[in-house]
Amino acid sequence: MAARTVSARTFAAVGAVAVLVAGLSACASASDDKDPEHRSFAFQGDTLTIDADDSALEIVAADGNRAGEVEVTRWFQGSVALGSDPEVTWSIDDGRLKLRTRCSGVVADCATKHRVEVPRGIAVTVKTDDGSVRAQGFRDALEIRTADGSVRVSDSSGPLELHSDDGSLRADVSSRRVNASTRDGSVRLELGAVPDLVDTRSDDGSVTVDLPRATYKVSAESDDGSVDVSVPRDDASSHEVTARTQDGKVTVRTAN
Known part of the structure; x- marks a missing residue:
């Protein structure tokens, strides 16, 4: 009889949790x-x-x-x-x-x-453990670091640093210096001004850099993926671009 009582109580508790979960299913x-x-x-x-x-x-x-x-x-x-x-x-x-x-x-x-x-x-530094980050309008230095979440930056011209352990990075900016890296996710930069330095990396994801028309010193590598560099290149250029990924396609091109 005791065994039957415990079984009934367990069933009731499980049922109560199921009802609560259903209530919070959205x-x-x-x-x-x-x-x-x-x-x-x-x-x-x-x-x-x-x-x-x-x-x-x-x-x-x-x-x-x-x-x-x-x-x-x-x-x-x-x-x-x-x-x-x-x-x-x-x-x-x-x-x-x-x-x-x-x-x-x-x-x-x-x-x-x-x-x-x-x-x-x-200047602003953002550090977050979990959550997406969107930023816009910065003329001063902006640094964003997230453990888990995507990052989007727009309408900004100050020095920019973006880092994510797990999330994609996107920036549509006119910054002269950009550093962007993610362990798991794609990176896409659209630059509205000729940069002095761009350094972008991904461990697992594609990397795309759209640049204004100019001549650049470019280092582009992928351990497992194609590499397409279509901007004019000159190793003596003062405009330096690095784009690397371990797994994915790398594209460095002139913006339309």
């Missing part, structure tokens, strides 16, 4: 949050570090922001069953904006997105 999306939170953070310094653990990020250089203030908008959607309530926090200290999401339990489904508006004249 994954949370931060965009479902129709009432995002806003906050202004006082900031003094030349470089802002954005440190996020689990959030999609949109980083914008904003002309309209008041000097000494960083504007942040946060969207959050999610729920936890059989666990502690989710928690999202934000703070700034010593030039570091920390964005944190805590969401854990037997059944947990959360999504967070942040939009960070940075005044002109401030």
